Amino acid sequence: MTINAPSRTSTAPLPPGPGSRAPVAVQTLLFGNFRQALMPALRRYYGDVIHLRLYPKRDVVHLANLEHIKAVFSGPATRFHAGEGNLVLKPVMGEHSVLLTDEGTHLRARKLLMPAFNGAALRGYRDMITELTRQEVRRWPSGRVFRSHDRVRALTLEIILRVVFGVSEGARLEELRGRLGEIIDIGVLDIFGWHNEKLRRYGPWRRAAENQRRVDDLIYAEIAERRRAGDLADRSDVLSRLLTAPAGDDPLTDAELRDQLVTLLLAGHETTATALAWSFHELARDQARLATAIQAADAGDEKYLEAVAKEAMRLHPVISEVARKLTEDVEIGGYRIPAGFVVLPSILLVHADAGHHPDPSRFRPERFLGDGPAAGTWFPFGGGARRCLGAGFSLLEATIVLREVLTRYRLSPDRPRRELTRPRNITSVPGRGAHISVTPRPAPPRKPLGSPS
Structure with missing residues (x-):
């Protein structure tokens, strides 16, 4: 299917939906807080193409038909601007962010960032991810229920700090850890303050703005210090790569560097941490699949562990x-x-569509083995030319963390029921933090990750 511009004489109507009927604030709050229930209900009533109006004054059209979605992803980048589509993130990520730029500006940023996430770079990260994971999981409390999401968020933040800066120690980075967590851990109402100067004078919005300014100060200080380093050519972290990347007569400014670094720090750990928390949550409630995952971890079966994360x-x-x-x-x-x-x-409606994923409410990693789901029916990292350049890194990280946890512990749930999802900033996370408990296992003989089972 292709998507074309309508002819000048087209009489096609605008898509149906509540877009012109309900107040923008109401639609935004419902969409932000209850979309897991809202969007399936609207799809049943209106169909696969739904018009809404969301803050800040955006007309949006929600698409659930896979052929329509494939046509958007394969359409010309000059017609479908992903950067402008992510405008809601601009106050935090910055106007130069690879997520918020389009066409030539985006291609330049992506080209500069790509070497940090290609195959050779990923192989270089394996030992670092493994060691940081072992340090973290040794501290998990045995026999006591805890929020696994909190623990893996801390871990994946440590990993991305190491990838971005090459180090994760020092007073500046210690302060940055806590302040980045404050940026991430916000709700839908907080986002209103991102785009409203008046709100930023009051209460939580003022505190969020002050926190953002302090994060920027810390990032700029790190950039200034790194510019003075004499060994940039010998470093492989993202900041050093960006400072030494050939960019003709147009090197990256401090503002451009800040925006790319903040983007990587915020987006570079949240998806993986949440996927891992849900993985532990689901495995703890399915002892048969937990046993299979443990066997895969002991055998170094990378494919099954990746299937769990997917x-x-x-x-x-x-x-x-x-x-x-x-x-x-x-x-x-x-x-x-x-x-x-x-x-x-x-992503939500396609992933939950029984026509693409049979028995979609069941946790079945096996669906990602062999040929896996049909092309285009799984796209947590987006699609087309704008697919997330950190997708491979995220899956590698998840696979390593799953192996290190499962070779050390058995998982147990705190209750039989699955946790509900809650919104946090523009993401969805386990409502109670993915509570689990762990008990130590006898140490198995270790095989290299990726070995045949």
């Missing part, structure tokens, strides 16, 4: 949609969508 991302999408802002009118599913609207391909 299934957690399918069943519990961390990001519910991806966004593309239209630079010209298009026609999708018989509806006219004007330039300036944002289309939202729905």
Whole structure:
């Protein structure tokens, strides 16, 4: 299927939905806090193409039909602007962020960041991820229920700090850890303050703005110190790579560096941490699959452990949609969508569609073995030319962490029921923090990760 601009004589209607009927604030709060229930209900009522209006004054069109979504992902980048579609993140990520730029500016940023996440770089990170994971999981309390999401968030933040800066020690980075956590751990109401100068004068919005300014101060201080380093060419961390990357006569400014570093620090650990927390949560409630995962960990079976992480991302999408802002009118599913609207391909609805994933409410890592699901039906990292460049890093990290935990512990649930999801900033996370308990296992003979079982 292709998506074309409608003819000048097109009489196609705008998509149906509550977009022009309900107040923007109401739609935003419902969408932000209850989309797991809201969007399936709206799909049953309106169909696969749904119009909403969300703060800050955005007309959005939610897409659930896989063919429509594939057409968006394969469409020209000049027509579907992912950077403009992510405008809501601009106050935090910055205008130069690889997530918020388009066309030539985006390609330049992506080209500079790509070497830090290619195959050779990933192989170089393996030992570091393994060692940091072992240090973390040794501290997990045996026989006591705890929030696994908190623990893996701390771990994945340590890992991305090491990837971005090459070190994770020092007073500056210690302060940065806590302040980055404050940026991430916010709700839908907090986001209103991102785009409203008046709100930022009061209460939690003022504190969030002050925290953001302090994060920027810390990042700029780190950049200034690194610029003075005499061994940049010998370093492999992202900051050093960006400072030494050939960029013709147009080197990155401090502001550009700040935006890319903040983007990596915030986006570079949240997806993996949440996928791991859900993985532990689901395995603890399914002893048969836990036994299979433990066997895979003992044998160094990387494929099954990766399948566990992928299934957690399918069943519990961390990001519910991806966004593309239209630079010209298009026609999708018989509806006219004007330039300036944002289309939202729905990860949530495609992942939960029984037509693409049989028995979609069940946790079944096996669906990702062999040929796996049909192409395009699993896209937690987005799709097309804008697929997240850290996807391979995230899956490698998840696989290593799963192995280190499962070779050391057995997992148990704190209750039989699955936790509900709750919103946090633009992501969805386990509502109670993915509570589990662990008990030590006898140490198995270790095989290199990736060995055949």
